[in-house]
Amino acid sequence: MWDAFDILLQANFWAATIRIATPLIFGVLGALLCERAGVLNLGIEGIFVAGAMSGWLAVYLGLPLWGGVLVAAGVGALFGLIHGTLTVPLGLSQHVTGIGVTLLATSVAYFGYRVAFPNVATPPRIEPFAPLDVPVLGELPFIGPILGQQTAFTVLAFACVGILAFVLARTPLGLALRAVGDNPEAVEAQGLSVVGLRMGAVMAGSALMALGGAFLTLSAFNAFYFGMINGRGWVCIALTVFASWRPGKALLGALLFGALDAYQLRLQTITGGAVPSQIFLMLPYLFSIAALVLVARRADYPRALMKPYFKGQR
Amino acid sequence: MIRFVPRARTPVWLTVAVSVGSGLAALLLTAVPLALSGAPVLAAFVLMAQGAAGDGFALAETLTRATPLIFTGLAAAVAFRAKLWNIGAEGQLYAGALATVALGAGLIEAPAYILVPTVLIGAAAAGAALLLIPVLFKTRFGADEVVVTLLMNFIVLLFVQMMIEGPMKDEMAMGWPQSAPVLDEATLPKLVAGLRLHWGLVIAVVAALALHIFITRTVWGFRIRAVGENARAARYAGLPVGKAMALVGVLSGGLAGLAGASEVAGLKGYLTSDLSPGFGYAGIVVATLANLSPLGVVPAAIFVAGVFVGADSMSRAIGVSNYLADLVVAFALLSVLVGGLLTRFRIVVVRRGTA
Numbered sequence: 127m128w129d130a131f132d133i134l135l136q137a138n139f140w141a142a143t144i145r146i147a148t149p150l151i152f153g154v155l156g157a158l159l160c161e162r163a164g165v166l167n168l169g170i171e172g173i174f175v176a177g178a179m180s181g182w183l184a185v186y187l188g189l190p191l192w193g194g195v196l197v198a199a200g201v202g203a204l205f206g207l208i209h210g211t212l213t214v215p216l217g218l219s220q221h222v223t224g225i226g227v228t229l230l231a232t233s234v235a236y237f238g239y240r241v242a243f244p245n246v247a248t249p250p251r252i253e254p255f256a257p258l259d260v261p262v263l264g265e266l267p268f269i270g271p272i273l274g275q276q277t278a279f280t281v282l283a284f285a286c287v288g289i290l291a292f293v294l295a296r297t298p299l300g301l302a303l304r305a306v307g308d309n310p311e312a313v314e315a316q317g318l319s320v321v322g323l324r325m326g327a328v329m330a331g332s333a334l335m336a337l338g339g340a341f342l343t344l345s346a347f348n349a350f351y352f353g354m355i356n357g358r359g360w361v362c363i364a365l366t367v368f369a370s371w372r373p374g375k376a377l378l379g380a381l382l383f384g385a386l387d388a389y390q391l392r393l394q395t396i397t398g399g400a401v402p403s404q405i406f407l408m409l410p411y412l413f414s415i416a417a418l419v420l421v422a423r424r425a426d427y428p429r430a431l432m433k434p435y436f437k438g439q440r
Numbered sequence: 441m442i443r444f445v446p447r448a449r450t451p452v453w454l455t456v457a458v459s460v461g462s463g464l465a466a467l468l469l470t471a472v473p474l475a476l477s478g479a480p481v482l483a484a485f486v487l488m489a490q491g492a493a494g495d496g497f498a499l500a501e502t503l504t505r506a507t508p509l510i511f512t513g514l515a516a517a518v519a520f521r522a523k524l525w526n527i528g529a530e531g532q533l534y535a536g537a538l539a540t541v542a543l544g545a546g547l548i549e550a551p552a553y554i555l556v557p558t559v560l561i562g563a564a565a566a567g568a569a570l571l572l573i574p575v576l577f578k579t580r581f582g583a584d585e586v587v588v589t590l591l592m593n594f595i596v597l598l599f600v601q602m603m604i605e606g607p608m609k610d611e612m613a614m615g616w617p618q619s620a621p622v623l624d625e626a627t628l629p630k631l632v633a634g635l636r637l638h639w640g641l642v643i644a645v646v647a648a649l650a651l652h653i654f655i656t657r658t659v660w661g662f663r664i665r666a667v668g669e670n671a672r673a674a675r676y677a678g679l680p681v682g683k684a685m686a687l688v689g690v691l692s693g694g695l696a697g698l699a700g701a702s703e704v705a706g707l708k709g710y711l712t713s714d715l716s717p718g719f720g721y722a723g724i725v726v727a728t729l730a731n732l733s734p735l736g737v738v739p740a741a742i743f744v745a746g747v748f749v750g751a752d753s754m755s756r757a758i759g760v761s762n763y764l765a766d767l768v769v770a771f772a773l774l775s776v777l778v779g780g781l782l783t784r785f786r787i788v789v790v791r792r793g794t795a
Contacts (some may be wrong), residue, residue, distance in 0.1 A: 168586065208774075217444075218777050221525050221586060225724050226773040234473065240761035243476040296675075360590040367584065402603035411591045411598075422583035424480030436444070 133392045137268050139277035140382040141392070145346055147384030149174070149338035151283040153362030154369060154376040155290050156202075156334030162294065162305035162371055163327030164430040168224025169209045169382075170335050171359030172231030173202050177336025179223030179235035182343035182350045183242065185252045194344055195279070195337065202336025205231050205327040210328035216319050239350060250348035255279050279345040284377070286334065291373035303327055307428035320435050335359070357411070367425050379417070380437040386413050455783055459729075462779040463743070465643075466772035472677025472769060479760045488764075492746035497752070499726025500635040504707065505736075506531070506745035508716070511646035511699035513730065513737040514651055515567075519692035519723075521655065521732050523666040524578075524685060526571060528589030528770035529696035530720025531596035535570045536563035536697025538600055540704040541608065541619040541711045544626030552625040559626045561699050567697020568690040570596065575689035579682050593720065601713045610710065619711040627705035640702030644738075647695060651734040664688055694718060725773045731780065744769055 153170060160167040167173075185191055205227055211225045215430050219382030243250065255277035273415045294300040306313045307322045313320055338358070343350050365383060369375035390406040471481050493499050512529045519526035525531075539562040548555060554656075574588040601617065610620040628639040657662040663684045667675045675681050699719060704711055726744050732734030751765030781787075 210605050211776060212774065213649075216778065216781060218781070221527075222724065222728055223777060224519075225721070226528065226770060226777065229721070229725070229766060229770035229773065233763050233770050237473060237477070237761055237763040237767055240763055244759065252516050322473070357591065357594045360587060364587045364591065367587070402602045402606055405606075406596040408595050408598050411594050415583075415591050418587055419581050419583045422577070422581045425582070 129262050130393060132397075135388060136392075137271035138275075139385075139388055139392060141387035144272070144276055144280060145384070145406045146387045146408075147380040148280045148283045149341045149346070149358060150362055150365060150380035150383055151287060151377055152334050152338030152341065153359060154365045155286055155373060156331040157366040157371065158363050158371045158373065158376055159222060159290065159303075159331035159334065160206075160328050161366060161430055161431055162307045163303050163324045163331075164310065164428055164433065164435075165210070165324055165328050166220045166224060166363075166432050167206070167209055167212055167227075167328060167331060168221060168363070169205055169223075169227030169231060169332065170362055171355060171357070172228030172235075173205050173332050173335040174229040174342075174355045174359045176205060176235045177202050177339030177342045178354065179239055179339075179350050181336070181340030182252060183197055185236070186250060188374060191344055195340055196281075198336045198340035199333040200223045200346075202339075205336075206329035206332025207325070209332065210325040213434070214324045214328070217436060220328045220432050236352060246371040249351055251348045252344070254343075255345040272389055277345045279341050281335075283341070286337075287373050292349040294373065304428075305344075310430055312439065314435075320437070322356035324435075334402040335362075338362070360413050362411065364418045367427075368414075368421055370415040370421065370426055371428065381415065383410060386410055421426070443788045444781065444787050445743045446762070447783070447786055450783045455731075458779040458783050459776070460719055462729075463772060463781075464777035465775040466768055469771040469775070470764065470768045474764065475761070480578050482646045484680075484754055484758065484760050484764070487754040487757050488747070488750035489759075490750070492750030497635070497727035498749065500632070500637045502742060502746045502749045503641055504636045504745075505636070505749050506741040507638070507640045507644050507706070508699040508703050508719045509722055509726050509736055509741035509745055510641075510648060511695050511702060513726030513741050514644075514648055514723075515692045515696040515699070515733055516723045516727035517730060517732045517734055517737055518651060518655070518664070518695070519605065519688055520651035520668075520727060522664045522685065522688040523671070523701035524575065524688050524692065525586045526589050526689075526692050526696075527586055527724065528574065528592050528720070529572060529692075529699070529719065529723045531589070531593035531653040532567035532570050533703075533720050534596045534600050536700030537567040537704045537711050537715055538603065538608075538700070539697065540623060540626070540701045543697040544705060545608075545620040545710075546623060548627065549623070552627075555623065555625040556628065556705070559622070559705055560698060560703050563697045563701030564694035565697070567695070571684065571689045571693030571696075572780070576687055579685055597713060600711065604713065606713060608711075613710075613780070616731050617713065621710045626705055627709070628702065636707060638702075638706035640706035643698070647698070648734045648738050651691070651695075655734065660684070660687060683696060697721070699723075702774075722769065725769055726771055729776050731783075744772075749773075 176197040180201040181194040184197035185194035207226045208421055212218045213220045257275055260273045264274055302318055302323055306320055310320045365379040369379045387410045390409045394403055394406045474481050491498055492502050501649045515529045540559050543562045544559040555668055574585040577583040577588055578585045604619050605617045608619045610618050631637045662677050666679055667681055667684045671681055703715055726740045729740035747768045748765045755762035
């Protein structure tokens with residue numbers, strides 16, 4: 127019994143929490159940016175895969191690590207361009223288009239990987255981001271070991287939370303982005319381009335999603351595996367509702383999810399096979415559904431979410 | 441400036457032309473990554489076509505692969521008609537498969553004319569029950585069904601793994617995690633001796649016909665369509681929206697559950713955790729290609745199955761990765777979506793100032 131509680135006192139557990147949360151932070155930020163502008167982006171799962179694969183491949187082919195990060199963001203933006211073009215000016219179903227983008231991005235990544243490495247038994251590796259050397263704070267007990275296991279990529283995720291929160295809440299661009307997801311007519315009346323704002327949001331959001339995938343191959347692991355995303359993208363869509371489309375709460379939701387996932391992994395070793403491992407593996411998904419159902423009643427969806435806008439048409 | 445003017449009705453030739461055009465566009469788009477990978481583009485496509493329909497065996501294999509896709513395609517079509525975004529057919533398929541081995545692998549001993557229907561009904565009920573959970577969450581709590589159904593796919597697959605590694609594990613299977621085989625009395629017979637094609641295909645086609653008649657010719661079918669067109673107007677008109685949604689959930693989940701039963705009882709004989717290579721998700725593509733028409737699902741499923749079977753055979757012949765099939769299917773989905781604009785709207789070019 128005390129073992130189960132003892133997990134919470136291990137620095138290792140908290141370090142793992144942050145590591146598991148980092149890709150989700152990128153994913154939730156990306157999803158909420160798209161949705162704040164009025165576009166549901168179910169391409170997220172595939173964009174994670176494409177980001178993981180392209181960022182990793184770029185580094186494998188000789189680019190520096192941050193070059194890989196940029197490549198992943200660019201690839202994400204490209205799939206965002208596809209999703210945006212089909213759903214914003216063309217006004218196609220955001221659900222079905224998103225599933226299509228997921229299928230496309232996943233198959234492009236898998237096909238590309240197979241073309242680059244037709245017959246490999248073990249996945250080729252790269253040298254991933256090294257753990258940070260934090261001055262002063264790194265010397266502290268407990269806190270030190272937690273920070274000492276994180277990389278600069280995680281710092282980028284936390285920075286993105288602050289930047290996105292600031293842009294959305296305090297800048298004219300943020301105001302326009304929020305308005306375009308709530309009341310596009312008003313934005314049009316201001317002389318701003320609804321299509322331009324939404325396209326920009328979807329492309330930037332998709333770039334963030336791709337960074338979530340790239341974190342897995344460039345920082346958490348050092349190789350690309352088939353099926354490594356395993357529903358992380360979908361989890362982000364649930365966490366976005368849980369976070370009520372706010373970057374700060376997105377960070378909280380991702381960390382909560384990370385903690386639960388890290389906890390179940392450690393609890394599995396304690397119970398030593400008395401409980402089937404699948405029960406523990408289900409927990410994160412069950413948690414996501416529970417979080418969604420609990421907040422659904424008072425969820426304040428962006429009012430124009432999933433409503434295509436055509437100029438001069440009511 | 442370009443404007444979309446809604447069409448009152450769509451000429452039949454245009455619908456057909458758009459379908460064919462979308463298929464061609466998908467192949468053209470796929471040719472780009474294929475050419476970039478350095479593969480012989482034309483040879484790859486020819487080999488794919490031969491692998492899918494070059495001879496009787498190839499065609500039978502395509503129809504075998506199309507069988508679960510017809511079920512999952514129908515599941516997506518009926519749900520999407522009512523704007524119930526069921527992305528959980530994959531999980532419902534596994535729930536149906538689990539019910540099939542639970543009932544058909546020795547629990548009940550009965551002659552085939554009792555056991556086969558029992559297994560099918562059980563599988564449909566399992567799939568339906570699974571989808572009713574997110575439908576209830578949606579109607580009671582307003583929880584978005586897309587995310588719930590998506591996440592439930594992962595939960596169900598883990599549950600299946602737990603069952604076939606634990607209580608339902610076949611002890612005779614040399615340690616492999618798989619269920620005990622279904623009894624002969626629960627097996628769907630083969631259509632042609634020596635081929636893998638089985639009675640599941642007939643059931644699937646009958647289901648497509650039945651669903652078509654149900655949607656176009658019955659009161660409840662009309663109600664489902666009305667809810668899909670405009671839920672608020674339907675509610676205002678006094679239609680039982682909640683009940684209609686529950687009915688859609690039962691139909692959609694039940695059809696996806698039958699896909700699982702058909703795969704286990706007709707083809708594999710037992711349950712493993714790799715029973716479905718994404719049939720549930722591919723069903724969404726099939727339904728979209730069919731423009732959500734139950735009758736259209738049958739040719740659409742055969743097309744998608746042909747792409748997969750053809751790509752497998754092409755891949756064995758010239759070593760181009762069979763992920764090419766997923767590329768073709770993804771491009772086909774997006775092409776059909778864009779093509780659908782042409783059937784629903786007239787594209788009118790308006791000069792600035794005259795609009």
